[in-house]
Amino acid sequence: MPSASDIPALDARLTALSAGDRLRWAAETFGARAGIGTSFQPAGIVILHLAKSLGLNLPAFTLNTGLLFPETLELKAQLEKHLGITIEDLQPAQTVAEQAVTHGPELWKRDPEKCCGLRKVAVLDQKLFALDLWITGVRRDQSQERSVTPLVSLVARPNHTELVKLNPLVDWSREQVWDYIRSHQIPYNVLHDRGFRSIGCAPCTALPTSDDERSGRWVGFNKTECGLHNRPRPQ
Numbered sequence: 001m002p003s004a005s006d007i008p009a010l011d012a013r014l015t016a017l018s019a020g021d022r023l024r025w026a027a028e029t030f031g032a033r034a035g036i037g038t039s040f041q042p043a044g045i046v047i048l049h050l051a052k053s054l055g056l057n058l059p060a061f062t063l064n065t066g067l068l069f070p071e072t073l074e075l076k077a078q079l080e081k082h083l084g085i086t087i088e089d090l091q092p093a094q095t096v097a098e099q100a101v102t103h104g105p106e107l108w109k110r111d112p113e114k115c116c117g118l119r120k121v122a123v124l125d126q127k128l129f130a131l132d133l134w135i136t137g138v139r140r141d142q143s144q145e146r147s148v149t150p151l152v153s154l155v156a157r158p159n160h161t162e163l164v165k166l167n168p169l170v171d172w173s174r175e176q177v178w179d180y181i182r183s184h185q186i187p188y189n190v191l192h193d194r195g196f197r198s199i200g201c202a203p204c205t206a207l208p209t210s211d212d213e214r215s216g217r218w219v220g221f222n223k224t225e226c227g228l229h230n231r232p233r234p235q
């Protein structure tokens, strides 16, 4: 397990590698304690395909909030069949109906921060105890907030222990991602063909309002992240 002082040299080493070799390092270093977290955005699809085509044993999981588009659930099934993999389906403690009883109906319309906390962040928090390496599809060109995302970093679990986070496509452009998907004929979310770019829960996803990929998320709120990727740094 690298320490904070190891991260700059590790970052430099991994930056020089291809995305596939970054994933190979992940599998060889962390084995079953590595996991690919995906919400089936284009970059996540590329990571799943790369891992499979390289024969890497990197298990994948997704946060199923119960509010995903039917098209996203259909894509999960398509990818599992196409790639011959199983993507673990992690669900919140409460169903959407139970949450409505506890916190009132349509919490996302009144307090999306709390709703994401319950339906995404708390679920990931639990999963991170089973991992030492969390692999995600975050890219720097997705938004202003993500433009300084590191390739590799340490992040904190809720109990302040540390794990490593790797964004193997952090330096890929949107065009590179789509070139990969098209050239390998990988299934993707059909909502992209209707103009959607970043696709999350149905109530909080709209067509983008600018060139910022994530501008269609939580429209009308001062919110651009669900809280998964702006976790506290280790203390």
Ligand code: SF4
Binding pocket: 065, 067, 107, 108, 111, 112, 113, 115, 116, 117, 119, 120, 200, 201, 202, 203, 204, 226
């Ligand atoms: S994206 Fe919207 S519906 Fe989904 S968990 Fe967050 S606030 Fe709730």
